[in-house]
Amino acid sequence: MTMDHRTTFAGPSPVWHPFTQHALAPEPPLVLRGEGAWLTTATGERILDAISSWWVITHGHCHPRIVAAIRDQAGELDQVIFAGHTHLAAEALARRLVALAPAGLAHVFFSDSGSTAVEVALKMAVGYWRNIAEPRSRILALEHGYHGDTIGTMSAGARGIYNAAYEPLLFDVTRLPFPAQGREEATLTALEAACREAPCAALLVEPLILGAGGMLVYPAWVLAEMRSICDRHGVLLIADEVMTGFGRTGRLFACEHASVMPDILCCAKGLTGGALPLAVTLCRREIFDAHYSEDRRRTFFHSSSFTANPIACAAANANLDIWDEEPVAERIAALGALQEERLARFHDDARFASMRRLGTVAALDLAVDDPGYLAGIGLELAAFFRERGLLLRPLGNTIYVMPPYCVTAGDLDRVYAAIAAAAEHFGRG
Structure with a gap:
């Protein structure tokens, strides 16, 4: 069906909108x-x-440089399987992200949304411990956290209305109290106790601000102390920068406020300037190396059909060009x-x-x-x-x-x- 601005539709819409109770919601604007x-x-x-279309648009809608990059890439290479193949846009983007990210993050795994970026991070962490013959699966997370709507990310997020219907599918995590003003030490004490109690695979946090949990803010020194505690106990730190990345907190990445290097870092939303869905999970070399083996059972078994889509990667490279060349x-x-x-x-x-x-x-x-x-x-x-x-x-x-x-x-x-x-x-x- 060819459509223009005068197109009208007969009858009720068959569209089921996200996070929408259709019995209460008004007809959405077209x-x-x-x-x-x-x-x-x-x-x-x-x-x-005023909310960047769910926190994704950074430089503005239809930024001409990003639109041009999408148009150019679409006429050259629209899609290619990323298992066993690569392409210029992904290679360039991965190298640029490693150069920009906190020091020590050496490898980039592509996916297509914030939820999958965090899901990938959880699987990387558990796979790392299994592959070094020290199996750990216990995940630590902050109270009120939200990390997405896939099974793993719902499990790690706060339990409540977002996921109550799916409780039978979720795995248990150890929750730490949110470091509210004046109660920061309680969070750090709880983290220390949890790490001593039993081996932990990873601590998953939204650095400095919890988004869907209510835009709750905590100070950079708390993040730095959490990093130190994780280091003492050999626990991986996963930074969920899906919302906070690409400038929202005043720095390119929120971890920079605390001079913290996470073991795994997740990005999405602003990665393409908000123009197309793309996500990355960056990790330290040791985590990649734990999966590097002639034994195929140690392969990192995760993918999506559109992993590192060339058009989305071109948009992300254009976004980084804007960061490089504009104020x-x-x-x-x-x-x-x-x-x-x-x-x-x-x-x-x-x-x-x-x-x-x-x-x-x-x-x-x-x-x-x-x-x-x-x-x-x-x-x-x-x-x-x-x-x-x-x-x-x-x-x-x-x-x-x-x-x-x-x-x-x-x-x-x-x-x-x-x-x-x-x-x-x-x-x-």
């Missing part, structure tokens, strides 16, 4: 175009994308300052609590009688913002702002004016 920080619908409405770090610093200035207006507002910012990410909690992810206020807030031409998707009563780096001061003024209006409409205090 988006036709994206440019910079803005989306345009079929009715001509413009929507400010991206300056844009990120400026965006962080703009966020801080606008967040400050709510610091003495009793209708809000826990104002927090890390790099380009800002969040605050609206004071309501029924907080939490499933609270109806989340849907009401999303609809409230949507009526004002804003794409904001609160986590229950937690409102967060995570825009593309090209957003303007005027755009942010519009976002924060709507947040103030939401406080007038819904808040208490």
Whole structure:
């Protein structure tokens, strides 16, 4: 079927949308175009994308350099099996990522989403211990963590509404208390105790900020101490930088704030500037070497049909070109300052609590009688913002702002004016 902007569809849509309760959700807008920080619908409405379309868009929608790279690659090589073959875009990207990532990460495994990047990391860790004849399978993870929706990543994530229906499929992990302000030592004590109690394969963490868990922030020194404890007990550290990578926290990778080198690092979302699905799992040489053998049973058995898709890799290389050749770090610093200035207006507002910012990410909690992810206020807030031409998707009563780096001061003024209006409409205090 050939479609243009005038295309209409008869009858209800057969589409089943992610994280959507269709019995409660309004009809979604049909988006036709994206440019910079803005989306345009079929009715001509413009929507400010204040959450980077689920945290993926970094430099802006349809960035011309990324679009051109996709177009060029699509006309040259669209896809090739990556088992037993390679291609220029993947080879270049892997080398560039190793050069940019924290020192010591020497190998790059490609996949296609954040969930699979973390799933790969868990399998790498368990496979490493098995292949060096010291089997370990115990995984440690932070309370409130979220790592994806595959079985392994759901198992490692916080148990609750995201995965309650699938509990029989999940494996147990040891959970550490979140290092909330003033309670950081409790987390470190729990990690030390868990490592002493029994051999552990790996500690999986979102470095410095937990995304879907509520944009919860903890200090860099805690991450550094967790690294030290893992070192003392020979536990692998997996950094889930799916959200935090590519500048969200003010550095290219969040681990840089703590000068931490993880044993395994996961990236997705911003890897292609948000244009196409691509993910990587980087690991230390020792982990690769544990799978390197003439014994085929030690092969790392993981793949997807579109591993290292050439078009996606070309988009990622274009993204890295933008980082190399444009003042991206300056844009990120400026965006962080703009966020801080606008967040400050709510610091003495009793209708809000826990104002927090890390790099380009800002969040605050609206004071309501029924907080939490499933609270109806989340849907009401999303609809409230949507009526004002804003794409904001609160986590229950937690409102967060995570825009593309090209957003303007005027755009942010519009976002924060709507947040103030939401406080007038819904808040208490």
